[in-house]
Amino acid sequence: LAMKAGEGKLLIVDKFDLKEAKTKEFIAILDSLSVNDGLIVIAQSDEMVERAARNIPFVKILRYEGLNVYDIMRYETLVLTQQAVEKLEGVLEG
Numbered sequence: 001l002a003m004k005a006g007e008g009k010l011l012i013v014d015k016f017d018l019k020e021a022k023t024k025e026f027i028a029i030l031d032s033l034s035v036n037d038g039l040i041v042i043a044q045s046d047e048m049v050e051r052a053a054r055n056i057p058f059v060k061i062l063r064y065e066g067l068n069v070y071d072i073m074r075y076e077t078l079v080l081t082q083q084a085v086e087k088l089e090g091v092l093e094g
Contacts, residue, residue, distance in 0.1 A: 004078045011035070011079045016042075021051035030059065039075035041067055043083030064088050 004010040011033055018025055026049070030038065037058045042049060044063060053061050060071060064084045072078055080088070 001072070001078070004072065009077045011077060012082060012085055013079060014082050016040075016046070016049045016081070018048045018052055021048045023052055023055050026052035026059075027056065030056075033077075033079065035059075035077045035079060037076040039071050039078050041078070041080045041084045041088075043081055043087050064091070 001010065013033070016026070016029060018029075030036075038060075040049070040053065040059060040061045041064055042061065050061050053059050060075065062071065064087045067088070
């Protein structure tokens with residue numbers, strides 16, 4: 001995580017606020033964040049985000065429990081929701 005942060009490839013967003021589970025809408029959000037190849041980490045299951053992203057080949061959605069070194073290294077950009085950060089802090093401190 002420190003390596004991604006040092007490279008400027010770690011982004012923290014408040015949340016993904018989608019009106020509909022549309023791939024086009026999610027791609028627009030990723031474009032605004034300049035994410036071309038990203039691992040998106042969320043705190044809990046979010047059907048709207050998961051459905052919107054499932055057809056995007058350069059994105060993977062993971063819940064914080066599934067975060068692993070392989071995926072962190074495989075994707076260029078790591079995007080975490082604020083809730084996921086809080087959950088990870090609890091796990092790492094625990």
